[in-house]
Amino acid sequence: MIQCFVKKNVTSSFNYVTFPKLLYVSKIKEESSIYPRVMHSHDDFVEIVLICKGSGEYSIGGKMYNIKPGDVLIYNSGVIHDEISGPNIKIASYCCAISGIKVEKLRKNALIPDDECPVVPSKNKFPVLYKIFNVMFSTLSSGCYGAEESCNYLMMALLVQVKNLLCKIAGFHDGDTDEPNVLVRRIEKYINQHYKEDMSLKTMSGDLNISPYYLSHIFKNFTSYSPIQYVLRRRIGEAQTLLITTNYSVTQIASIVGYDNPSNFNLIFTKYVGMSPKKYRKNYIVKVDNIKKSFTLN
Template sequence: MIQCFVKKEYEAPFGLTQMPRLFSVSRTDEKASAHPRVMHAHDDLVEIVLVRGGESRYFVGGTPYEARRGDLFIFNSRVVHDEPSGPDRPVATSSLALGGLAVPGLRENTLIAEDSCPVCRLTEPQTVRLEHLYDVLYDELTEGNDDGAHHLLLAILTLVQQFRATAAEGSTHSGNAFAQRIKDYIDKHFADEFSLQQMADALHVSPYYLAHICKEVTGYSPLQYVLRRRIGEAQTLLITTDLPVTRIASQVGYDNPSHFNAQFSKAVGMAPRTFRKEYVFHK
């Protein structure tokens, strides 16, 4: 028998002084990614996403990042992120969301500093280890073992901290200060009715320049960005609340429920009610 000993006293990952709360765990294969989780943010949750396979490009805070197997993304609370997978760019992921996070020196529900790169590239052995823990965590939750799931969460956070300390940052593209202003404006007003001209007036530029910079940096026109923010917020409300679809449509800026259903189905590949039914696991 070979016995291993702990070399030092246990220290909680990220210097945590209280147990964070696990909110959800998800596992998406490349086939299911045909129905993407569109642009959204969480007010009080952090997401940790491990890319298991496929290739795509994620947008985090308005900046695009390449995504392929072994990439580990951290989305702090209130950070807008878009995961534009689909039939032409399938991607498999495991992810978890947690709240009640208090890392010393950072605002509440923030796992990494605001100016840190949100993605790092793991080695294959690291990816396999984390992948296994995500699978066990998912199985524990589906079997109703919430206590066991929270202990596994600490194990995952420990590995995430270790791996980020040694991993290379993922591939990124240079940012643009004006594009960030566009994003900030839309994130604040996406549920309101406004035209490209009104947005341009508010930002003191021409509509042409606004559209050109937004498309060049984010890959979307300003109005496409608005659409994805609306649909992403609708997905969040469908998953996390029991609000009727008509109420959700109104909250994200659609007065006509039929128009909302059509836009949602086009972006996600299924109707809002179907998405709500299929996205959430019911114990």
Template sequence: MKTRTKTNPNPLPAALLAGRGTAGKTPPTGIQHCKNPLQPAALLAGWSIVRKLKRRERKTPSSRPQAINGIPKGLAPLAPPAQGRPPRRRGVQGQSPGAGTRSSTPVRRRTGGSCVKEVHCPVRPSGGKSIPFEQEPRLTCISRTLPESPPPWTLHSHDDLCELVLICEGEADYSISGQEHHVRRGDLIIYNSGVVHDERSGTSMPVSSYCCSMTGLKLHGLRENAFLPDGACPVFPSGAHFEALRDTLSIMFDALSAGADGCAPFCNYLLLGVLSRVWALRHRQPAAPGAAQNLLGSRIKAYIDLHYTEDIRLQTLADGLHISPYYLSHVFKDMTGYSPGQYITRRRIGLAQNLLISTSLPVSEIAARVGYPSPSHFNDRFAKNVGMSPRAYRKAYLVPTAPQESASPSSEAPEKPEKAAKRKARTQ
């Protein structure tokens, strides 16, 4: 049987074909049959040596790290870099050049053959102004108003409290220091101490809100219990921070409602965080254009705010200002939206609401304190403005399981010994 061999038209040089185990032998001039008919015998011998070395490395662990694409396995990247993006340069002490300027920096780590992704959020200076506290406030109470809650308070003010209100749902018209403000979901309202305010929400979109009352607040350059300068716009939107503020106030309300140990300092610290965010939001708002000062209306309002529990005659007030009663009513209503008589009535009802909730005074004594000697006349006025009787209003607001404390020491009424003895006998 004849064996046919193919002649290589372009034989390789003898020096190239010379290899291990072929020294002194004449290299073949043809191509032998093998798995890869394109490789000469010398190259096949070299590949066999490489295969033997690889088998030996598999059996014996090597001290050298294996490489992936020319990079040691322990240093191999977990994901290829994005196309068109230059490699990230390392900064001092292993930090990236932008460290501290990003809100979050993803870091990948390999643990036990699995990849764990961690997100680091570094604390960085906000660049804004911090609250210039001279004395930090103390939270006195937090309330939540729901659409099915009792009617809101009418015209009233707080002499020793500053209030922060967040509107969660609905729309309403608020009267604050004689100015009308239409508020809606997401709006923040600041009531400095002594500021007279009123709420008139519509039945179609009732208001749901949180209200924080605080005392002992003192900021640099402002009077006590004032978070904003007098005359500044007290209503501004919370914007993208609405949900965070609402959730924080909800946590505070739930903690105080549960009455757990240590909830008071916990809520006070949360209050400082809320005020810090509100302070930053307030100073990002453009300054409101200054309204023209109604000096005559301001004088009338200041006098009524001091003497609304007394018997005020419109004619006497007009004579003291040397103007007609008609002109006085026109100027006052143009400024506040109420006639002098309506304003006095709403101030009295607002004070009565405060006394009904914060004290245990009888209704007849509350009527006399707010300027109504006749209890029946007081009941009629109260029901007309609030929508329910004074006793029903007190029952709707009071919580039976929680003792009610007075808002201020001056408004507390000491219990008579006879009543205390009767109450003690009933409990026994």
């Protein structure tokens, strides 16, 4: 028999006034990843993603990152992210959402400084992280007694493991202080504030006092999107959120995100997501109902 003893004077890695709360755990299979969750952000929680299989490019905070198996992605609250996928880009991953995080010297619901790289290789920590995610997902989906409480403690174990990874790369910043980056952030902020409005490159350049050519060139150079592509992806990402979280009709959602013509909205949504808005909502509701049924049966 081998025993491992706990140290007598153990101190917590986190000093929380309130306990963080696990909101959900998702398991994204390779075949499901071809229907992407387009550009969006979360106002009041952090997401932690573990890439299990596949590789590709993700846009996080306006920058493109090459992701690969074993990478941990951290989406602070308010950070716009775009999970680019498609028939030839299949990525399996786990994801969890956590609210109520307050780390010393960081804003609320931020796990890393906003200028720090959000992609962290897990290396030899991958098996541990994978097991924690797997147990959290299987426990929640089973609906067994005490599932939520058990998973909240597992979430704390996950946070400790992730913090350990972050400590090893502390100081690895992306650097946004040079003039072109500052200008791109200004353009991005403008689009995020006005993307639901009738917008053109001419409108943007006039309001920002930048020539249309330079605005388009510098923005695409840094984000890999043209300004208009960015607008479209923000609209579709917001539409996905509204389809999931509200009872608004498709026509109402089209209007909210900036489309007067529902048919045009349907065409653009299908192009970016791979299915119509109605089918997207139906698929999500079916999945949620199936999980609820499993809770009831258990």
